[in-house]
Amino acid sequence: MAESSSSYKEELIRLIKRLGTYLALKMSNLFPISLNKLDPRSVGAVAGLAVAIVFTYRLMQSPGEPQRRQLKRQAPTTSSSGVSTQSNMTLMPSAFCSSLEDLRAQNVVDEFLQPVKPTLRQIVRQKLSEGRKITCRLLGVVLEESSPEELQKQATVRSSALEVLLEITKFCDLYLMERVFKDESEKNILLALENAGIFTAGGLVKDKVLFCSTENGRTSFVRQLEPDWHIDTNPEIVSQLARFIKFQLHISPVRPERSAANVFSSPSLEHFFGCS
Structure with a gap:
């Protein structure tokens, strides 16, 4: 249980960092202002926005938890299959996980910055x-x-x-x-x-x-x-x-x-x- 909580926190921290990087890039494209010239209050506002988007994204993803548990219960119980699955997860390249996190952060920001339909x-x-x-x-x-x-x-x-x-x-x-x-x-x-x-x-x-x-x-x-x-x-x-x-x-x-x-x-x- 403690390992799951720790893994969740690490994943959340990584997602926040990547989201902040992507959001900063997006903001720099939208507004011709150098991020180095922003005062601490402005930086805090950007960081707060990133955290808010992440937690909103997490809430939207929460209904998928029961489905993941159900799939876990239905997984084959044979020892050979378990060893194969574990070895595949171990051999998954870290670069692939990193690209998935980048894509998730990019999708969240792009959805947030979509233009609003005029009245x-x-x-x-x-x-x-x-x-x-x-x-x-x-x-x-x-x-x-x-x-x-x-x-x-x-x-x-x-x-x-x-x-x-x-x-x-x-x-x-x-x-x-x-x-x-x-x-x-x-x-x-x-x-x-x-x-x-x-x-x-x-x-x-x-x-x-x-x-x-x-x-x-x-x-x-x-x-x-x-x-x-x-x-x-x-x-x-x-x-x-x-x-x-x-x-x-x-x-x-x-x-x-x-x-x-x-x-x-x-x-x-x-x-x-x-x-x-």
Whole structure:
């Protein structure tokens, strides 16, 4: 029992040393700072991190103990087999054990340093280049409908685009706009947006949902608001606004030729932000 405890401690010490060496190499690659220039407090922090990783690794490995004991009980009892096994363990090169310990330490550190998957909020901020004002048409982007005639009967918010839209409203000044023919269309749109929770969960207010009777009217809205981004499905409007708007997102099922360096294209709003 004492020999097993001593062997465990020696193995743990060796693993800590090798882990510290590998971790120091990793940190030096990540940060252009010489380890010789670190003060004792910084060195202690690195060592503490190494010890924490080792003990976490040990805890994760602990469920394997019963299995090892079970395998030991099932081992053959013949004297010749026991002698052969013992001789094989004795003849195992120390260099092989050393390489296994290096590999274990490397795997622990690599797993610990894996990049964290960004959240949707981080992706939206990055994609929009921290833009603070966004204008966006409704048909074909936020709504399922694709023509003003359909809006006279109903308006349906696209559930796949809703999550992205709510994230945009949390840090952007968002304006939604659409061409409509009758007052019933306006009522249908506002009711659909309200039922989707955009006016409550997000930062959008009804006064920022704008309506016009022509496509040129939407162009005028965008020119007056001067947003950082405009999102639209009409290629003519996108082309006209390319000189005046910093960035544009052209929503189109078929990828069009890029009309300008500041115009991006995507089959849908959520696809542009990697949500589909």
